[in-house]
Amino acid sequence: MSAGIEIAEVSKVYEGGVRAVDAVAMEIRAGEFFSLLGPSGCGKTTTLRMIAGFDTPSSGEIRIDGADITRVPAHKRDMAMVFQNYALFPHRTVAENVGFGLRMRKLDKATIAAKVKAALAMVELSGMDDRRPAQLSGGQQQRVALARAIVIEPRVLLCDEPLGALDKKLRQQMQFELKQLQRNLGLTLVFVTHDQEEALAMSDRIAVMNAGRVEQVGTPVEIYDRPQTRFVADFIGDTNIFRGQRVTVDNNGTGIAAGNGLVLELPGPPAAADGAVLSVALRPEKIRLAPKVDTLHPKHASANGTVESTNFLGGAVLYRISLDNGHRVLAQQPNAGAGQLYAPGAPVMLGWTPADLVILKD
Amino acid sequence: MATSVTPSPTLARPELAGASRSTDQVIAHRSAPGRTGRAIYLAANIAILVFLLAPIAIVFVFALNPTPFIQFPPVGVSLRWFEKFFSARDFMHALVFSLEVAVLTTMAATVLGASAALAIARGNIPGSRIIVATMLSPLMLPAILTGLALFQAYVLLDVGRPVWGLVAGHTLVTIPYVVRTTLAVLHNFDTRLEEAAQNLGASPTRTFFEVTLPLVKPGVLAGGIFAFIVSFDQFPVSLFLVSPGNETLPITLFNYLKFDLDGTIGAASVISILLAVLVVIALDRTVGLRSTVKL
Structure with missing residues (x-):
């Protein structure tokens, strides 16, 4: 189910010559919790959006399990994304939100209902089916967004600073739960964050990005104890x-x-x-x-x-x-x-x- | 145009109620000067309401008063002018024709205006600001000029004064309302919702019908209501474009006024006002304006 991703020399140049992403190359292994870490404007979100298919690389290739998907439209990529602001459909109920991806996959109603129920149970939101997103707290909305993403059993789960809007206590709890979920389901998870503590605590591996380039890819211990560049040493922790x-x-x-x-x-x-x-x-x-x-x-x-x-x-x-x-x-x-x-x-x-x-x- | 004020209180009621409640609380804690301020504030509001509603009240009095002239205080209550209005074939024909034109205009203005707004907001079209200004220009021009220009154009094209020509004229002056209200909603539209839908497997077309359309619906409908009302009591554009035998209600009323002034005019006005209010309520109930807006 989970897939590996190869990003081969991908660049994104915007009109006016701004290089948001500059010859980025990395390999994300199947079943891995992989973080893109860096300050705002470092190109991490653009990289994630190119993996999702919302932006097209100016050059380079993105492959999933070896197959080139650089020009495949977003809706055919079989990935799921948890957005920073959750992007829940405000005109639909919790159950409809979670079932959206299944409905697009033309599953029958009974199957959708069963899967939605299981997904809501997994994120501990059973019984919230008929609420509207606006009636939920931030943490609950976050869980709905997560349920909506994992219920389609995506090949890759993409997360764009999903915990950024939560307060510290809730954030730590969600970090733990997300990590647990990723491990239990064996998900390939690409996680964008500017929070180094979050990246260190959750990731199997981290790519530290700066000014559109990858500074270093490594395990949290490698990144922290053996920073290769001045930027990495400076950005991660005190030094x-x-x-x-x-x-x-x-x-x-x-x-x-x-x-x-x-x-x-x-x-x-x-x-x-x-x-x-x-x-x-x-x-x-x-x-x-x-x-x-x-x-x-x-x-x-x-x-x-x-x-x-x-x-x-x-x-x-x-x-x-x-x-x-x-x-x-x-x-x-x-x-x-x-x-x-x-x-x-x-x-x-x-x-x-x-x-x-x-x-x-x- | 007085009737076009009606939709806004209906649409905005939840926010208004909330706002005045919080104002009450703030003011309640203040001392005497605050109370004076509040009195002035209330008086000003009442004055504005009276100013806006008094003409409508006079029309009602006029319509219900049995004497054939405007008389104050009224001498009684009767429905004779309503009877006269409903039994006059000219008026009935004009009323039905006006409704037909308004419905066609609303449909055309809604589809065209909403599509244009979407293209302008999303299409990345060069010179879109100029396009918006052009589309909104009928609001800035005196409608009588629009009517005259269309009339001359139809004469030059030698098409006569067909019904579609009248509908086209009405559509021209009502599109700005739909464009404005739809653009306002699209301006605040979170495009990540569309990305989320595509990410979950919805094609761009599917995304439009599943996410974009339901979420811009309140703006489109609000514009559609304006379009209906503006078309229904449109006078200057219709003046040039109606043909004998196919006259809208405002034109028929105007022609009637030239020879007679009795309560029938008042009765017709009351019917017009009630119809406009009815449309707003019906749209609100059937398509659920408020539930969509409130979320």
Whole structure:
């Protein structure tokens, strides 16, 4: 039932030469929860609309299970979409909305009724059949939209920021339910979002997009821990980015001179020639803090600094620290309990493992 | 034209009721100056209503008053002018003819106007603003000019003054209403609803009948009601285009007025007003204007 999608060098150029999507290539596997993540205007929604058949690529090909569907009209693609504003038909009841796709497929009335009933039960809306969309809450409308999409057993389910309009609590619940549903049905699901936490929590794989291009495709862990480009490192979560010339440090190791005398030791074999300019990223939570009197493990690269501000997040604390050599870094510590908070002005030592430094492509 | 005011209170009643309720609540919490303001507000509203409705009331009084002249205060109530109106073959013929023309005009204006509005809103047509302005121009021109121009055109084409020519003239001056009301609905139309339908397997044609048409229906119908009323009491365009023996009610009334002035005119006016109101109510009940608008 579920199908894989190949997007081969697809571009979309609008009148006036705006390149909304620029030579995007990716492969979405059958049964996979695949997210398109990026800031608004990055081309993620246009890509989704081209998969759905609402927009036609200017060049490139879209294939589903190997068959070219680039020019197949939307109504013959056998996909289902959950829209950002749900796009429920306001003049039809909940049951009619959910049964719409089945009716278009010319199923008989009894079958439609049975399938609609099952779909509404699946999204926990049994008994709402005769309501109008306007009589439902946002979360209920969202469920109707989902039921309307999955009831046709689509080859691919497309979601355009479907949870964007919900409040945080409901949103988390729906994230969980959607993921559950996708896994149980083995659906191929393409999910567009600008919310990185949502993408990280739900996806099997994520394509991070920026300015019409794909920056990186990978699992949430890969995207977060091994960002390949400066944009990905910056867009996903908080990060410290250092930029400087590659230098040789003691014992033939490599390092990067980030300026003002700060040299960060890099992991592994030399990644570039001496003198090349590199950017490296270091996640705030990979930095350990200690009071200045303590000694950190000598293997750990370290620096000294002063806490500038403390941002209490509940489960964790985010510190803005100004290093003695003038750099500013973010460091995040778990909230380990009473007495563990550093107040602004407190002198601290910072430590990190070279292996946590990630070299970025610019 | 006074009758064309009637549809708007009917259509807008739910919103109006809601709005005045919230105004009440706001004002109730205010002190004396607020109360004075409210009194002025009410007085102004009453004055406007009186201004709009008084002519209609006078017509009713005129129609029911037994004397052959307009007399105030009325001396009694009688239906003699109604009897005279309904027993006069000229009036009956004109009434039926007017209704026929109005129905044909409404159908033509609705289909053409709604199609034009759809094409303008969706077709991505170059110069669509000019097309809209052209289509709406009969509203800005004095209708008598439209009538005269059509009359001259028919003379030049040597077609005489056929019924279809009259209907065409009425259609010309009523299309703007349908175009305006349909465009207004299409302007706020969420095209993602159409995409959703196609996404679920509806062909573009199917999408039109399943989603687009039902959702623009209120706008088209509102325009159709205006078209009916404007056609039914159309005078200036008809003046040039009717042929002897085939005269619309307003023209027949005008001709009658030239020689007689008695309550028959009032009775005919009352019938016209009631018919217009009836059409609005009938359309509302059968096609369910309000249920579609309210959703």
